Amino acid sequence: MKSHMRALLVSCSFRHLQSGSGLSCILVLSGISRIQITKLYLISRKSENYWQATRDSEREVAIRGGKKLIMIDKLLLGNYKFRESDFSPNIDHYRELASSQHPSVLWIGCSDSRLQTGHITQAKAGELFIQRNIGNIVPVHDWNFATVLEYAVVHLKVEDVVICGHSNCGAIRALDKESTDSYIPLWLNNAREAKVRVDKTISPPVTPLEKEERYRQIEKENVRLQMEHIYTYPLLKKAVDKKRVEVHGLYYDLENGALTRIT
Numbered sequence: 001m002k003s004h005m006r007a008l009l010v011s012c013s014f015r016h017l018q019s020g021s022g023l024s025c026i027l028v029l030s031g032i033s034r035i036q037i038t039k040l041y042l043i044s045r046k047s048e049n050y051w052q053a054t055r056d057s058e059r060e061v062a063i064r065g066g067k068k069l070i071m072i073d074k075l076l077l078g079n080y081k082f083r084e085s086d087f088s089p090n091i092d093h094y095r096e097l098a099s100s101q102h103p104s105v106l107w108i109g110c111s112d113s114r115l116q117t118g119h120i121t122q123a124k125a126g127e128l129f130i131q132r133n134i135g136n137i138v139p140v141h142d143w144n145f146a147t148v149l150e151y152a153v154v155h156l157k158v159e160d161v162v163i164c165g166h167s168n169c170g171a172i173r174a175l176d177k178e179s180t181d182s183y184i185p186l187w188l189n190n191a192r193e194a195k196v197r198v199d200k201t202i203s204p205p206v207t208p209l210e211k212e213e214r215y216r217q218i219e220k221e222n223v224r225l226q227m228e229h230i231y232t233y234p235l236l237k238k239a240v241d242k243k244r245v246e247v248h249g250l251y252y253d254l255e256n257g258a259l260t261r262i263t
């Protein structure tokens, strides 16, 4: 089995290993069944050692439990790069964040992997308190959501609450489908009213363009619906009535990267 992996990064909890025993440690701990290594780099850091193995000609073939070691190593390598290019140069900022957080925004968004909240808003770490779920939903009578909301409004004292929907949302399209799933249809019941409202105001779509436009309308209506839901939480309504908090609806377009207000 061949892998397209360009680098294998393995962290080891033993701090006093020499290179030879270190390699054995990597192979044993990671359960790598077959690996070809021609270069081995030890990158030392204060609290841990990272081993980075690369191969000159062909790429590594590394298998753990029958699974290629691709994504997790990419993530670890990405973290290493982040520490080098961002964390270290801004160490004062991150040290301050390590002791406390003072976000001014509670952001409620969809779990969709294409949405990177901090990236699309250029918000820095510490600025957004984030709750993400399928369909950017504000469920009524939900302990998980209520806890996030209470902590954000009462303790962190955020000034703005954002509910952000997006284009091509799988949750919204799923409202049209029959499902045998156990949990997803129940969760989506929190958004079903958005579909009902839109379908009452438009003719049944015929062309692909009309069908896409209908979904966009439901995605936006769903944001309005969730803005209604959030007012059912007394602590939020009280904060809004006292003008301590404002609730905003936003919509992110995956096609052009634009974030716009929903009114």
Ligand SMILES: [Zn+2]
Residues within 6 Å of the ligand: 110, 111, 112, 134, 135, 136, 166, 168, 169, 170, 171
């Ligand atoms: Zn979505």
